[in-house]
Amino acid sequence: MERYKILEELGDGTCGSVFKAFNIETFEIVAVKKMKRKFYFWEECMNLREVKALCKLNHPNIVKLKEVVRENDELFFIFEYMEHNLYQIMKEQQRPFSEGEIRSFMSQMLQGLVHMHGNGYFHRDLKPENLLVTKDFLKIADFGLAREVLSMPPYTEYVSTRWYRAPEVLLQSSYYTTAIDMWAVGAILAELFTLSPIFPGESEIDQLYKICCVLGAPDWISFPEATNISRLINISYSDISPTNLSDIMPNASSEAVDLILQLCSWDPLRRPTAEQVDVHVPHPLLCDPLEPRLNNMGAKPNLELNLWDFGTEPDDCFLGLTLAVKPSASNLEMVHTVSQSMEEDILFCPRLNDHPEQSVRSSTHQLEFRNLLGLQSHHCSLTF
Numbered sequence: 001m002e003r004y005k006i007l008e009e010l011g012d013g014t015c016g017s018v019f020k021a022f023n024i025e026t027f028e029i030v031a032v033k034k035m036k037r038k039f040y041f042w043e044e045c046m047n048l049r050e051v052k053a054l055c056k057l058n059h060p061n062i063v064k065l066k067e068v069v070r071e072n073d074e075l076f077f078i079f080e081y082m083e084h085n086l087y088q089i090m091k092e093q094q095r096p097f098s099e100g101e102i103r104s105f106m107s108q109m110l111q112g113l114v115h116m117h118g119n120g121y122f123h124r125d126l127k128p129e130n131l132l133v134t135k136d137f138l139k140i141a142d143f144g145l146a147r148e149v150l151s152m153p154p155y156t157e158y159v160s161t162r163w164y165r166a167p168e169v170l171l172q173s174s175y176y177t178t179a180i181d182m183w184a185v186g187a188i189l190a191e192l193f194t195l196s197p198i199f200p201g202e203s204e205i206d207q208l209y210k211i212c213c214v215l216g217a218p219d220w221i222s223f224p225e226a227t228n229i230s231r232l233i234n235i236s237y238s239d240i241s242p243t244n245l246s247d248i249m250p251n252a253s254s255e256a257v258d259l260i261l262q263l264c265s266w267d268p269l270r271r272p273t274a275e276q277v278d279v280h281v282p283h284p285l286l287c288d289p290l291e292p293r294l295n296n297m298g299a300k301p302n303l304e305l306n307l308w309d310f311g312t313e314p315d316d317c318f319l320g321l322t323l324a325v326k327p328s329a330s331n332l333e334m335v336h337t338v339s340q341s342m343e344e345d346i347l348f349c350p351r352l353n354d355h356p357e358q359s360v361r362s363s364t365h366q367l368e369f370r371n372l373l374g375l376q377s378h379h380c381s382l383t384f
């Protein structure tokens with residue numbers, strides 16, 4: 001970590017503290033997330049959900065994990081640096097966002113989600129703080145709670161920040177789907193119009209109550225879990241009528257209001273998928289604008305030698321909770337021992353002549369693992 005000069009603290013989360021830092025070798029500004037717990041073995045690091053998910057997810061709207069460093073039993077994630085998060089932007093916003101700005105944020109968030117859900121992951125903690133923004137470009141961050149869609153329920157541990165938590169999670173359903181992310185998208189979309197949270201519950205029960213106050217009582221027939229709500233909240237649902245969303249967000253078009261209502265459907269099956277939502281952005285981004293070298297490269301990196309399969313070890317314990325996740329075969333692959341220059345990387349990609357762009361891309365997206373304790377004295381590079 002001596003290559004990094006810490007500049008300032010950016011955030012202090014549940015799992016780690018995040019710092020802005022300067023790489024004295026490459027002159028690059030990065031974000032360093034220092035994990036709070038200790039890591040005594042590399043395997044523990046590799047089993048972390050955040051590492052597993054980010055190794056698989058390579059997309060312009062998903063924050064890039066550049067490097068993982070373990071030093072003195074402490075673990076550091078080195079991410080590309082993003083200037084703001086959406087929470088800060090909304091807090092400082094002096095005027096309502098234009099619908100064009102909101103469409104742009106939404107479109108980018110949805111493209112990231114299409115990629116994530118399509119690759120078998122759901123995020124489970126989407127919220128404005130986890131949407132990082134640099135110059136109008138948005139990337140989804142914080143994969144500490146991400147998990148594989150095909151992992152086995154029941155999902156019992158803490159999931160997502162309360163205000164963005166889907167009703168099925170509040171009702172402690174042990175089975176939920178990517179639709180929980182779509183609920184959060186609906187709540188975030190509403191907040192982009194109002195600049196304040198739409199369901200600001202002060203407790204889990206109050207959260208359900210606040211949702212009822214906006215959406216009205218759930219439909220008992222199409223959302224059977226609604227019966228649990230009456231047990232939790234001592235109120236008569238017929239007394240709660242829905243709020244007219246156009247009254248609280250006069251700046252939203254009827255299409256936007258309609259989309260929020262669809263995304264925030266009580267019944268998860270009625271929520272559109274990320275792929276189904278079309279926010280009509282005139283010029284959607286096709287490549288990572290913050291990574292100029294990668295323009296026009298949409299294909300996945302060419303992967304070469306197999307280094308590591310996560311195998312059948314149990315998943316990482318998030319906040320000490322052991323999870324019954326069946327890890328999928330990882331596509332982490334070793335391309336070569338680390339080299340700093342792209343030219344050297346390319347030498348190790350045998351199919352370079354066939355697919356030059358893919359090889360360059362894989363070298364650029366190398367994930368460098370260093371063990372500074374010398375347990376693994378070599379220095380290897382993983383591409384994904």
Ligand SMILES: Nc1ncnc2c1ncn2[C@@H]1O[C@H](COP(=O)(O)OP(=O)(O)OP(=O)(O)O)[C@@H](O)[C@H]1O
Pocket residue numbers: 010011012013014015016017018031033063079080081082083084085125129130132141142143144
């Ligand atoms: N790549 C980055 N660039 C700039 N700031 C970042 C970056 N990653 C994280 N941050 C900042 O640090 C904060 C905390 O990061 P993160 O959410 O990853 O940590 P966490 O411990 O998992 O937090 P949480 O308690 O929200 O789960 C973010 O809200 C964001 O403001």
